[in-house]
Amino acid sequence: EVVLTQSPGTLSLSPGERATLSCRASQSVNNNYLAWYQQKPGQAPRLLIYGASSRATGIPDSFSGRGSGTDFTLTISRLEPEDFAIYYCQQYGASPYTFGQGTKLEMK
């Protein structure tokens, strides 16, 4: 199965700063079927990005995704207080679908 490794494990930044999160796959992700989700404590995960770079409905353009093959990035251009959460990448290009271990974005 495709193993996804996210880095860093924790990212400490301040509101207004730029966040860059990485997701690396153990093998090429078919069709660049790579998604990013945001999860806050006690809440359901929320889809942010799909197909590596397409924003889901209602997601602000401060969120952007890029990458292909085995290396993917989620960028939040200017952090808002509500952006501090855990972020997961997931590949849906091959079964079984797999997830990264998550990056915790915390307020400095």
Add this chain to the structure above:
Amino acid sequence: QLQLQESGPRLVKPPETLSVTCTVSGGSISSGNYWWTWVRRPPGKRLQWIGIINYRGATYYNPSLESRLVMSVDTSKSQFSLNLNSLTAADTGIYYCARAVQVTGSSLIDYWGQGTLVTVSS
């Protein structure tokens, strides 16, 4: 607005069977554009995809769980369910139901339930 609500026991004894149901509201479970899926997170571990089912009952399971897993759908009740047998403590975790939209050759999870915590312990 679509809502997905998990229901089931909070505590199950090994090696019993876990049965969890997801009730879908605010949208049709019978739409051919969507599949219905389960994901879990054991404590301290990453999210694990369990399996997926469509409204006709077609299923795909995670090979690591396939021998113990049965998923079903009841369109009349707008519900889908998972049954996982021969439970061990390793099956403890938060169980999420979710909707997946069909894309070319795959499906994308686009909407999640809040999750339900299940503990396997004697």
